Structure formats: structure tokens, C-alpha cells
Amino acid sequence: MEIKIGAEPDPQTFLDRRPELSPKLQDREGWRLLYRHKRNAYVTEGYFICRRLRYNSQYKPLPDYSSAITSLTAGPDGTLYGATSGERVHVFVFNPAPPFDTVAPLAALEGETDCRRCLVWEKENSVVCATRAAPGAKRADWEGGALYRVTGVGFYADAVQEWPRGLGEVEKLCVPVKGEGLAALVIDRGRSRVYGLSDKTAEFYFYDLERKCIERRGSLDPTWLHSENLMITPDGTVFGTAVGNRLMRYDPQADKLEMLEQTIPTWPGRALYARIDSWVYEPLSGLLYIGDQGDGFLWTLDPRTLETRLLGKPTDRIRIRALAAAHDGRIFGMAGQVGDMCQMFVYEPQTRQLRNLGVPQATVEERRYGFEFDSAAAGPQGQIYFGESERSSRLFIYFPSYPAAGVGEVQAPQ
Amino acid sequence: MTCCTTCAAPAQAATSTTAAGRPSARQESAPANGQETPVVEAAMIPFDRLPLSDTCWSLSTGPDDRIYAAACTEHIGGVAAYLMRYTPAAELGKGKLEYLFDIGEAVGEPADNGRATQCKIHYCFMPDPKSGIFYGATHLSGAPRGDMGYSWFGSWKEPHRSFRGSFLFAFDTRSDKILWTDLCYPWEGSRCMALDAERGLIHGVGFPRDHYFVYDLQERRHTDYGRLGSVNPQCIWVDSRGNAYTTDDWGHILRFDADRRRLEQLEIRTPFAPWSEGWHNVSYDVVADPRDPDVVYGCSWNVPSHIFRYRMPSAGRGVGEMRDYGPGLPGAGYKELGTFFSDHVGGLVFGDDGYLYYCASDMIREAWEVTSDRHCWVVRMDIDTGEKEKLGIIKIGDFRVAYVSRAGRTRSGRMLFADVLNKPTRMYEFQPAVDTRRPKVSPPLRMWG
Numbered sequence: 001m002e003i004k005i006g007a008e009p010d011p012q013t014f015l016d017r018r019p020e021l022s023p024k025l026q027d028r029e030g031w032r033l034l035y036r037h038k039r040n041a042y043v044t045e046g047y048f049i050c051r052r053l054r055y056n057s058q059y060k061p062l063p064d065y066s067s068a069i070t071s072l073t074a075g076p077d078g079t080l081y082g083a084t085s086g087e088r089v090h091v092f093v094f095n096p097a098p099p100f101d102t103v104a105p106l107a108a109l110e111g112e113t114d115c116r117r118c119l120v121w122e123k124e125n126s127v128v129c130a131t132r133a134a135p136g137a138k139r140a141d142w143e144g145g146a147l148y149r150v151t152g153v154g155f156y157a158d159a160v161q162e163w164p165r166g167l168g169e170v171e172k173l174c175v176p177v178k179g180e181g182l183a184a185l186v187i188d189r190g191r192s193r194v195y196g197l198s199d200k201t202a203e204f205y206f207y208d209l210e211r212k213c214i215e216r217r218g219s220l221d222p223t224w225l226h227s228e229n230l231m232i233t234p235d236g237t238v239f240g241t242a243v244g245n246r247l248m249r250y251d252p253q254a255d256k257l258e259m260l261e262q263t264i265p266t267w268p269g270r271a272l273y274a275r276i277d278s279w280v281y282e283p284l285s286g287l288l289y290i291g292d293q294g295d296g297f298l299w300t301l302d303p304r305t306l307e308t309r310l311l312g313k314p315t316d317r318i319r320i321r322a323l324a325a326a327h328d329g330r331i332f333g334m335a336g337q338v339g340d341m342c343q344m345f346v347y348e349p350q351t352r353q354l355r356n357l358g359v360p361q362a363t364v365e366e367r368r369y370g371f372e373f374d375s376a377a378a379g380p381q382g383q384i385y386f387g388e389s390e391r392s393s394r395l396f397i398y399f400p401s402y403p404a405a406g407v408g409e410v411q412a413p414q
Numbered sequence: 415m416t417c418c419t420t421c422a423a424p425a426q427a428a429t430s431t432t433a434a435g436r437p438s439a440r441q442e443s444a445p446a447n448g449q450e451t452p453v454v455e456a457a458m459i460p461f462d463r464l465p466l467s468d469t470c471w472s473l474s475t476g477p478d479d480r481i482y483a484a485a486c487t488e489h490i491g492g493v494a495a496y497l498m499r500y501t502p503a504a505e506l507g508k509g510k511l512e513y514l515f516d517i518g519e520a521v522g523e524p525a526d527n528g529r530a531t532q533c534k535i536h537y538c539f540m541p542d543p544k545s546g547i548f549y550g551a552t553h554l555s556g557a558p559r560g561d562m563g564y565s566w567f568g569s570w571k572e573p574h575r576s577f578r579g580s581f582l583f584a585f586d587t588r589s590d591k592i593l594w595t596d597l598c599y600p601w602e603g604s605r606c607m608a609l610d611a612e613r614g615l616i617h618g619v620g621f622p623r624d625h626y627f628v629y630d631l632q633e634r635r636h637t638d639y640g641r642l643g644s645v646n647p648q649c650i651w652v653d654s655r656g657n658a659y660t661t662d663d664w665g666h667i668l669r670f671d672a673d674r675r676r677l678e679q680l681e682i683r684t685p686f687a688p689w690s691e692g693w694h695n696v697s698y699d700v701v702a703d704p705r706d707p708d709v710v711y712g713c714s715w716n717v718p719s720h721i722f723r724y725r726m727p728s729a730g731r732g733v734g735e736m737r738d739y740g741p742g743l744p745g746a747g748y749k750e751l752g753t754f755f756s757d758h759v760g761g762l763v764f765g766d767d768g769y770l771y772y773c774a775s776d777m778i779r780e781a782w783e784v785t786s787d788r789h790c791w792v793v794r795m796d797i798d799t800g801e802k803e804k805l806g807i808i809k810i811g812d813f814r815v816a817y818v819s820r821a822g823r824t825r826s827g828r829m830l831f832a833d834v835l836n837k838p839t840r841m842y843e844f845q846p847a848v849d850t851r852r853p854k855v856s857p858p859l860r861m862w863g
Contacts, residue, residue, distance in 0.1 A: 003515050005591065008463055008513050009513055009516070011462065011463045014464065014466050018492075019492065019559055019560040030562070038568070064677075064678070316571075316572070339638070340570075340571075341567065341622070341623060359567050366663075366693075368643070368663075371641070391677070392679075
């Protein structure tokens, strides 16, 4: 269409074309109503705070481009551990309890650029993580993704009037698969071993943390199309996917790795894209809740019966990058792809409702919208942690609202 | 073409030059406290043929030394922004006002297409003096036609209503033709932009995700450099080497290193009030020093807004130097009900006498929607001494100006201020007196919005 430059508009045209709207919308009440509707975009059920990735304002936060929190794991003592990705991997610990309520950086892993879904709590003051090369960061002399043990206290004394702070120690355990990165890591503390998966050929291995030796069980997917996740149940059974989106199961008792008939549930024609994007084991139901990468579905896998059940699509986003289970069985998740504006959702198993809660927004310690998250974990006091994944990232902490009386195990205080 | 009128106020001749450089301000009738409030002589130029327009967020000098302004319509759905041009005449308010084109139609997103409209240009005008091209990029938040409002978070990438993205247009001021348009940042608006004409790069910040991006004019594509925070900075500026600068939520200076193509936070901040922790101290308006291409003067988008001078680091080393000139409104202290609207500072522009001129609102806001006692002062500041002088408020007849977003100037020293929140939207023309005792300066063409 040719645009005529300088043609004077007819003012009456604008007035005539103006759609008929209620005059009430023009007055003060109308504007307030409008703003109430707009505000509904944010998560208002429960609330968020965030923490900068530093001990206090005496210190700089973890550097920009290296602060995307791509792994989180919570210990039973209430401490939370995180690992970042970017130009360098950092491992940090968050102590939610007074007098701390703060983050303490533990270690920066020399030469490592990516730690995604690969951090597990081993024991008090000790975590194990696995690395891979961030896109474009693979050096010619890169040996492959490595397993590390990071130990450290991070917190002493008092963080209010004095702030002595400890750093962690790093022990490089091994490079499980030469020339490949490590895509997933889970731990079986009872057997003192971690299970891992390489990022290309899906080489499945386990590493014995006491004997410090590795055993490999072969490639699950030479087509490199597997889900970059491993899932573990309390009895130590490990699940993943293999070629053709089939589920895989490893039985540690029998030391048996088997391909199952079950596949990732999806819509017709969408199997090409279906992957496990995130997962969480929910102990009340004994189910694995799984977020889908291709379409943003939420589904469950019953590890006993192997039944899969598609619960639905909580938002219009096409990935579910982070999932966590609250103590009452509710499942909270973040849906949204890279570069997206995520939405948080909840699945309530008691009512079977899948609800979109909106865009996260923290108001303490910083007023900050939450747009991208790549990790989640539940704390022992009911808080849910979400790891922001940005150029400069924060730890988001969500305090769910209490469920209705009689629902779930957690009751509002008397 | 329209010869605009000065509305209720009779046209005033340009203020005379005085030896002391003090403009001959009129005095309005005495208020209750017995003190008269001076009024600067100015003319109002309303965009009468756009009766629904409500804001003018962008106003810049074009490469042809004429004034370009955006007539924006954000509070009624279904109307796109219009590009305006004004050529001043000897007498204030008697210049030539042109309605150039409907920007929505120009970029292929007509305002009635059911999507959130291309309703604004928000600090995204950039002149290229070499080519004569005037660039502009669009912004949200006008609603689709028939909707009362637009929820940018709730409608993110929604297939039917969502804002399609920021469109860049290249308008040739020599031939009066639109050379090309392009979707420069999908799904989001452009809050502010700066042109690096040498490298052919446009630096921008998107809304609502607050990401920094760079648009390559040769390749016609953008690169995203990640998120800044949650509060959009309102200005990006460039130094003599093509490095671009802006701020994060806390007023830290962020530099985009043009050679390394990397965004980095410098350990220096824009100044803020001592009772504040510096949150929301993003850059609001910034102008180049007429004498040094690596020095800028700016104000923050905060209450109170402080005026600052920032000397950018030479050869990419260090963090530069920051000088705090204090609140933009002289003597402004803590104000319990201060807001970004009632206590706004904007419209920074240099006069030929080297004074920095700007507009500072000083109003009382009783409630979110109600502002009375409208006062928008024209202030001039001596950048060497930091001395500020309130020249007078802008008042045309009974109409009092409240909020000025941006200012532009012609080579002759004529200043134009862009108005926000009046229907139809408008601008104000002002000719400062020149202090002949001061050396004359030639402020450079502003390369950012």
C-alpha cells in the first residue's frame, strides 16, 4: 500500500470510527477496574520474594552472564544448593534460616560453562554436580563433562553484625564420557551412587561415590534425540527416555536396563517434539510428574504400574522447564520457552485442577518480574525455590498459599 | 500543511535578548500566598486533526533541522501513532505543522487490524545527518480497536490480540518518502533507542521483558543481548567511539562495548536522593555536551530526579566520572506523595548560550487520577556552576502544562517541548533568551530518542 506523505487526516474520521464504549469506562472507577484486570497477570496466590546471588551488599553478586540458575537441590536440613550456567559455572548455597536468609557462593568451576539439571545433595555440606559445554563454549582441548563434589559450609556465626563467610572446596571426580557433556544427574543416597546421562549418545552410567569408580551401561539413543533428564524414585529405580521417545527403566537391584513399551504421551503428530523437560517425584501419590518440552503438557508416570496419564496443558507456553512438589501434593511449575515470558501454574491433585497462576513477580529483596526459570526445588518448610535463568539472575522463593481446609496434609495454623 | 494556532493565548513574539540573558517572563496573577508565579513566553501547538491523540512521547530534531514529533494514542484502542513535522517560523507558534503519515499503516499494521496498536513512538527517534534519513520505531500499549485496555503480560504472544512487535521505519527527509520498514523487535515495543550511524547499528531496549538489543541496519536483523532488569531505562546514548550506554534498575551504568559486542555493568551509578536506595534510578533523558562528545548531561526517572553529568570512560577503560547536580527542581526535598507524574523532569536541551534547559513538574497529586495545581517549570542550569534558575512555568492562556517528555531544538535555538496527557496531544514552542556574555555553543544533533 502506498502511503501518501503529508495528507492531512480528517479529525471527524477518528471520532466517527471510535468504537462505542460505555462512558463508565472513562471515569475513575472504569480505570480502576481496568488496572485490576491488568494486575491479574501476576501471580497473586501465594507470594514471591527473591534473593540476589550474594552474601550481602558488601559483596558483588555472581557475575552477569554466569548467573543463570540451571540446577537446584535442597537438603533435608533446609539448605538449598544451586549451580549456574553461562561463561562459568558457579555453585552456591542458600540458607533460608535466620540469622542468614542469604546466599553464599561456594565455588567457581574452572573451565566449566554449563551445569543443567545436574546438581544433587549428597550429605550435609556436600553436593555433587555434573557439567557440559555451553553452546559455543567447547574448547579444542575439552575432555568432556565432569563430575565434581563441592563441599563447604558457607555460613558461620551471624550474618547481621558480622559476616565471616566460608568458601567451598572442589574435587573433580571424573569425566564419565569422553568428549560428551553430562545432561542429567540423579542420586541414590542409599547406594551411594549417582546416575548420569551423556548429552549426545545418552550414555547411561553410574558413579560410586564411596569407591570412586564409574560403571557404564551403554547408549540409550544413538540418534541423540533423547530427553535430557533422568528420574529416580525412592527405591532407586531410574527412568529416562531412549530412541523413539520410549521410556527406559533401570532396576538397580537386578542391575537391569530395559526399554519399555510406553512412550511419552503427546498429541497426534507431535511425538517428534515430545521430550521430558522437567520432573519431580511426589511422595504422597508416589507419582512422577513430568513437564513436556514440545507442547508444555503436564503428565504423570506411575513408576509401579508404568501407567502414563496426560493431565493437560496449563498455559499456552510450549515448555515446562521447572517443576516442584509442595508438601501437600500440589505441583507447581514454570511454563515458557527460552526468550519467553513464563507463566507459573499449579496442579491440585485433590481437585484435579490445573490452573495458570500468572507471571511471577517478586517484591522483596528486589521488585522483579520473573520471566525465565530453568530449575526448581522444594524446601522443607514448604517454600518452593525457582532458579531464574537470565543474563543476571536471582533466586526466586515462592510461598504457596495454604490449601483449603481439609485438602491435603498441610493445614492452616489454628 | 497546517499553520497552527497558539490556542487560547495570543501569539507572543520571541523573547528578547537581554544583557543578563534573563528571558522576559510574564507574571501570572498573584496566587493566594501573594507571590507571583512567572510564566515563560511560549506557544502551544496542538495536533488538532488527531483529536484522540493523548501523548507525545517523542520529539526530535531531524537531519533537516525541522522538528519531528510523534502523536501517540495510547488510551483509546484502535488508533495508531502519527508522524508530525514542524518548521518553526520567526513568530512562536506560527510555524508550519505537517501531518506526515499514519505509522500503523506505514508499517503494515493498520490500527483496526484487531491487534494491539502501533500507538506510540517512545523515545525512539533517530536522525542520520549523512543520509538525511529519520528513523523511528514503534511501541505498545494501545489496545486493539474496541478494547479498553491492553495487557502486555496477559497477551504475550497471544495469536489474535498481541502486539506484533516494534517496527522500524526509515523516512527520507530529502525526498519525503518512507524508504523501508522492518519488524525490528518482535512481540515487544521499543522503549528507547540510539543510533550509531558509523557502524549502522541501532541500540534498543524492549518492553516488557527489558532486554537490550541491537539492530543492524545493513543486515536488517536484531541481536538480543539479554535482560537489564524490570524497569525500562528511558534513554540510551552513544559515545564518540560508538559504545552505547544506559542503566539498570538501580542506576548502574551499563555499557554496550561496540567492539566486543558485549553488555557490561560499570561500577558507577546515576545519583539519587540520600533517603533512597537508588531503585528505579534509570536514565530518563540525556543530552550530549556541546563541547565534548564524551560527556552527557541527564536526569533520572526517579523522585526526585537528579541532574547528572557523566563523563564516559576514555578508550574503554575505567568507569567514567559522575557529577551530581542535585534535584532537577531546585530545592526539591523529600515529598511524601511525590510521583513520577507530578514531580517529573524531562525535556533536556542545550541553548546556544550553553545553559542546559529542561522542564520540571512541581504538582500535587491528590490521587492516582487527580492532579491539580499544574506547574511545569522551565529551568535553566549552568553546567559549570550547577546553578539552576526557574525561569517560569509554561502556561498558555488558562491552560497550564503539566508534563514534558522530550525537547528538541533547531539550529536557530528554537526549542520545542513534547507534551503528555492532553487531548489532542501537542507541543510547546519556546525561544530562550541568549546571554550574549557567554560563548555561543552549537549543540550536536541528538542521535538518540
